[in-house]
Amino acid sequence: MLKKRRSLIDPGDFTVDELYSLLKLADNILKQPEKYSHACDGKLMASLFYEPSTRTKFSFDAAMNRLGGRVLGFADPSTTSAAKGETLADSAKIVSQYVDLIVLRHPKEGTALHFSRHADCPVINAGDGGHQHPTQTLTDLLTIKSYKNRLTDLKIGLCGDLKFGRTIHSLVTCMSRFENISFVFISPDELKMPSYVTDILDEKGIPYTETDDLESSMADLDVLYMSRVQRERFVSEEEYERLKDVYILTNEKLKYAKDDMIILHPLPRVNEISPEVDKDPRAVYFHQARYGMFIRMALIMTLLGFNEEVSPYA
Amino acid sequence: MLNVSAIKEGVVLDHIPCGQGYSIFKHLKLDTLDAVVVLLRNVDSEKLGKKDIIKIETGMEIDVDVLGLLAPGITVSYIHDGNCVEKVRLTLPEKVVGTLKCKNPRCISHVENIDDIVFTLVNKETKEYSCEYCESRSKL
Numbered sequence: 270m271l272k273k274r275r276s277l278i279d280p281g282d283f284t285v286d287e288l289y290s291l292l293k294l295a296d297n298i299l300k301q302p303e304k305y306s307h308a309c310d311g312k313l314m315a316s317l318f319y320e321p322s323t324r325t326k327f328s329f330d331a332a333m334n335r336l337g338g339r340v341l342g343f344a345d346p347s348t349t350s351a352a353k354g355e356t357l358a359d360s361a362k363i364v365s366q367y368v369d370l371i372v373l374r375h376p377k378e379g380t381a382l383h384f385s386r387h388a389d390c391p392v393i394n395a396g397d398g399g400h401q402h403p404t405q406t407l408t409d410l411l412t413i414k415s416y417k418n419r420l421t422d423l424k425i426g427l428c429g430d431l432k433f434g435r436t437i438h439s440l441v442t443c444m445s446r447f448e449n450i451s452f453v454f455i456s457p458d459e460l461k462m463p464s465y466v467t468d469i470l471d472e473k474g475i476p477y478t479e480t481d482d483l484e485s486s487m488a489d490l491d492v493l494y495m496s497r498v499q500r501e502r503f504v505s506e507e508e509y510e511r512l513k514d515v516y517i518l519t520n521e522k523l524k525y526a527k528d529d530m531i532i533l534h535p536l537p538r539v540n541e542i543s544p545e546v547d548k549d550p551r552a553v554y555f556h557q558a559r560y561g562m563f564i565r566m567a568l569i570m571t572l573l574g575f576n577e578e579v580s581p582y583a
Numbered sequence: 584m585l586n587v588s589a590i591k592e593g594v595v596l597d598h599i600p601c602g603q604g605y606s607i608f609k610h611l612k613l614d615t616l617d618a619v620v621v622l623l624r625n626v627d628s629e630k631l632g633k634k635d636i637i638k639i640e641t642g643m644e645i646d647v648d649v650l651g652l653l654a655p656g657i658t659v660s661y662i663h664d665g666n667c668v669e670k671v672r673l674t675l676p677e678k679v680v681g682t683l684k685c686k687n688p689r690c691i692s693h694v695e696n697i698d699d700i701v702f703t704l705v706n707k708e709t710k711e712y713s714c715e716y717c718e719s720r721s722k723l
Contacts, residue, residue, distance in 0.1 A: 356695055357691070357694075357695055358695060375691070376689075377689060377690065377691040377694055378687065378689045378690050378691060378716065378717035378718075378719070379690050379691040379692065379714070379715075379716025379717040379718075380691040380716075382715070382716055383691050383692075383695060383697065383716060397691075398689050398717075399689065400717055400718065465720065
């Protein structure tokens with residue numbers, strides 16, 4: 270029986286050792302990109318975006334191109350067989366006959382897992398609705414590892430919409446697998462971290478505190494992860510207007526932070542980080558986007574079997 | 584008091600919470616069975632106060648996972664030659680395949696009509712199951 274090629278659907282699909290190996294490969298690529306410019310020569314990646322996402326699509330497409338591979342796909346499903354009523358299961362089967370790897374974004378939750386079960390090649394989840402966005406989590410890990418030189422012994426503050434932010438949930442769940450991590454959840458009561466995340470922390474005995482005060486939480490943080498309050502998650506426009514600017518990170522507030530704290534944000538931002546903060550050396554969110562491309566390069570190589578330390582088979 | 588004699592061959596479902604006997608009777612389609620079937624309701628019980636009992640005078644396969652979902656806590660006794668040869672106390676199953684539907688309207692299972700979804704028990708107290716696709720939790 271043929272072995273099943275592994276996919277990336279959830280950040281938990283990789284063990285901690287495999288995550289370290291992936292981050293090491295990304296770091297090597299970052300330091301010597303030219304060495305990897307032909308790593309995926311002759312390989313073809315399908316980039317299937319059933320909902321718009323300029324940033325993630327560009328990042329994946331750039332990653333494959335920089336590895337010497339080729340990309341085909343769409344960013345508008347109205348031009349595909351989906352418009353004719355073809356099931357995703359059939360689309361997965363068909364597309365995987367043409368390509369070596371599929372990158373998929375879809376608005377429905379759980380689509381990536383469903384797609385991967387029918388595809389004959391690896392599938393990378395590039396976001397399935399409000400469910401998972403594992404490559405954003407890998408991006409966050411690479412950014413933290415690059416700046417802090419470790420993924421252990423960190424106090425991580427997460428601020429803003431902790432209720433609906435899928436990247437926040439993924440990051441907390443993933444970081445909870447590393448040693449000596451603690452969290453500070455900063456949000457208004459209406460946007461608190463959901464219990465399914467805090468249940469995991471409680472089970473593992475990982476310390477966390479919940480507060481609505483950004484300034485007083487700042488002093489001993491190693492990482493501050495800001496997030497946008499997403500308009501599309503609110504039923505009431507009034508409620509959104511009331512909460513959207515609850516937290517605005519400014520230079521004044523950053524006076525309370527450590528000199529080596531880093532500020533992350535999955536982007537796009539709205540008002541939650543004042544533009545004046547961009548010049549602060551602790552603001553690493555624009556570099557974070559660049560790291561996203563390097564970790565995606567490492568991920569593509571790994572799933573295509575070009576990372577000796579991680580098996581490409583499930 | 585009504586006296587129903589013990590069966591010699593078959594299955595006895597006991598400790599059914601009072602009032603649920605008929606729904607289990609319907610679920611198992613016992614009305615279509617060509618055998619003696621007795622549904623006893625409001626039977627005095629030390630544990631439950633009142634309970635329902637179903638006696639089926641023929642051997643039949645019981646899907647204990649599905650029955651465990653419907654009424655955790657009931658006991659299924661298999662009778663042979665008038666003796667109980669196996670007794671199973673039903674609990675909420677750890678995994679349920681193809682029985683539950685995801686309640687999250689944003690789940691892909693509604694678009695693709697996936698009918699063999701695996702649900703995993705995540706909280707026994709609240710009887711919550713998690714959908715393998717969207718991981719959203721649904722209460723029974």
